[in-house]
Amino acid sequence: MPDFAVNLSMLFTEVPLAERFSAAAEQGFSKVEIQFPYELPAAQILDLLQHNKQQLVLLNAPAGDWFSGDRGIACHPDRVAEFRQGVSLAIDYAKKLNCPNINILSGISPANYNSKLVRETFIDNLKFCAEVCANENIQLLVEAINTQDIPGFFLNNSRQAFELFQAIDHTNIKLQYDIYHMQIMEGNVIQTLRDNLDKIGHIQFADVPGRHEPQTGELNFSNIFKALDDMGYSGITSLEYNPSASTAESLGWLKQIA
Ligand SMILES: O=C(O)C(=O)[C@@H](O)CO
Ligand SMILES: [Mg+2]
Secondary structure, three states: OOEEEEEOOOOOOOOOHHHHHHHHHHOOOOEEEEOOHHHOOHHHHHHHHHHOOOEEEEEEOOOOOHHHOOOOOOOOHHHHHHHHHHHHHHHHHHHHHOOOEEEEOOOEOOOOOOHHHHHHHHHHHHHHHHHHHHHOOOEEEEEOOOOOOOOOEOOOOHHHHHHHHHHHOOOOEEEEEEHHHHHHHOOOHHHHHHHOHHHEEEEEEOOOOOOOOOOOOOOOHHHHHHHHHHHOOOOEEEEOOOOOOOHHHHOHHHHHHO
């Protein structure tokens, strides 16, 4: 059975972020991830983690101004300084919270720049991040996201990520393989995981369509989780879905397969 974590930005949203740690602990989760933890001071998050005997396993670097439409800025040629400042904040949180992974969002390709410059900016930023994270013993992750939910998102499939890894040529970068996004963009989930396990550092999941819990859509999660065990995946597999009912009700599948 995978080593499960739960994403506190998408599950347990019935209560404010600070209350989701205990709500997750009550459901048996000892590992949590937060997309953007910055609304709470790191010291408060540390208290909550300690109080609930939980480990924070993943956070995202700041992704620009989400409410104005940014979905990451790592590929934006005119925002390199802002991006790198955000990475410093992410590292600060990760160190204070003993969080082993930082995820980067490429962002939407900016329309006013040529595609070569956009790609080069992303590569340069990821080289920089891989090195500064390596110095702090933090694994750098980058996530591919489907272009139905975020039209124009620059990094949107696993093959593209693996090509970028060759150009980046750094040992401290891996793909955050989100089964939901990759089922939409390319399918072939189990074979892709098996063929590229050495390049995958973290897994997230939701069913397709709808981005809800397992057993609401087309994916066979029992088979996917068994395949992950069989191929020897030893990383974390995280629930990152929009519960179709309450979060507690949405966990029925987990009790069935555990
Ligand atoms: O949307 C996803 O999938 C994520 O993992 C988020 O971190 C993006 O904000
Ligand atoms: Mg994800």
